[in-house]
Amino acid sequence: MKEIVVSGIRPTGNLHLGNYFGALRNFVKMQEDYDCRFFVADLHALTTQPDPKTLHINAKNILAEYIAAGLDPEKATIFVQSDVPEISEMYLLLNMHVGIGELMRTTAFKDKARKALGIKTDSVSESDDEAIEHQIIGTESNKRVNAGLLTYPTLMAVDILIQKASKVPVGKDQEQHLELTRRFARRFNSFYNTDLLVEPQNFNFGAAAVKVPGLDGSGKMGKSEGNCIYLIDDEKVMRKKVMRAVTDEGPKVPDSPMSEPIANLFTLLELTSAPDVVEHFRRAYADCSIRYGDLKKQLADDIAAVTAPIRQRIMDIQANDEFLSRTVSRGAERARAAAADTLAQVKQVMGIKKF
Numbered sequence: 001m002k003e004i005v006v007s008g009i010r011p012t013g014n015l016h017l018g019n020y021f022g023a024l025r026n027f028v029k030m031q032e033d034y035d036c037r038f039f040v041a042d043l044h045a046l047t048t049q050p051d052p053k054t055l056h057i058n059a060k061n062i063l064a065e066y067i068a069a070g071l072d073p074e075k076a077t078i079f080v081q082s083d084v085p086e087i088s089e090m091y092l093l094l095n096m097h098v099g100i101g102e103l104m105r106t107t108a109f110k111d112k113a114r115k116a117l118g119i120k121t122d123s124v125s126e127s128d129d130e131a132i133e134h135q136i137i138g139t140e141s142n143k144r145v146n147a148g149l150l151t152y153p154t155l156m157a158v159d160i161l162i163q164k165a166s167k168v169p170v171g172k173d174q175e176q177h178l179e180l181t182r183r184f185a186r187r188f189n190s191f192y193n194t195d196l197l198v199e200p201q202n203f204n205f206g207a208a209a210v211k212v213p214g215l216d217g218s219g220k221m222g223k224s225e226g227n228c229i230y231l232i233d234d235e236k237v238m239r240k241k242v243m244r245a246v247t248d249e250g251p252k253v254p255d256s257p258m259s260e261p262i263a264n265l266f267t268l269l270e271l272t273s274a275p276d277v278v279e280h281f282r283r284a285y286a287d288c289s290i291r292y293g294d295l296k297k298q299l300a301d302d303i304a305a306v307t308a309p310i311r312q313r314i315m316d317i318q319a320n321d322e323f324l325s326r327t328v329s330r331g332a333e334r335a336r337a338a339a340a341d342t343l344a345q346v347k348q349v350m351g352i353k354k355f
Ligand code: TRP
Pocket: 006, 007, 008, 009, 010, 041, 044, 155, 156, 159, 160, 168, 169, 170, 174, 177
């Protein structure tokens, strides 16, 4: 039996090169050797109250993008969270063993609660925590932190535990949620004196996760930074973004250290170009003959070689509603079979029985 891998993707925007090199490419490799179950976390997206008109479109986009980038419905189970009602049912049950205190102390919750209440995120202090707590229980404000946001970790734990996954590939920002998942599983098992729930581990597949930098000179590529190249960008748009990437005045003396913007361009080049191409530009940098325009043109060509075929497949899939609906209904069927098993066991140990 293959080990079970579960990961969820919130449908909140298009996929960019950071997602592709940071996560997706690994998912594509994992599906060869593991029993992978990847899903669109549309219920999680509801915690930040998206426009109903865009929720479904975003879910569809993300499915098309994942499949276009190499997730194979023949190898992995690909499904939509809301197609598996067992998840919602077990979420209610697991919540009975989750403390509101531990949920309120979760970093992601505090960040999102601050956002919902309009408290500036740059001043992360004790008084903020107090302000949040005050406003959460206060009745004056028409701003509110919804209970779904608070119980986000319960829902995520159920996504994982209901599939009995032992491995969960997630980034650093989700490690705390994974830690809570383990804690809830342990607590449930010990309360009912069972070994029903499996404690999952973070799956650091292959080498250390690659950090994909953005085009704005500093930091990593991220939706909210506005420094992204999206898989769906058409080639002209992508080229424009690359040609406008931040650089510096260029090396003045041989073997100068690289500034961050230039180092970032080299990181992107390493991800997309052949080793001898990278070497050529490194040498040109070292002997001060480099022209950033040439480097960018090369980078744009090599990014296009990665993204152009993916983009074409995204559009083909988008145009084929029948394929997508067949794919997710097959995925849901498989995901539900496993989920129904776990749910039945959970109900049994909790004492919920048919009359
Ligand atoms: N919380 C995850 C994120 O924001 C998405 C997610 C939901 C998830 N359920 C999951 C990830 C289960 C892994 C496993 O990225």
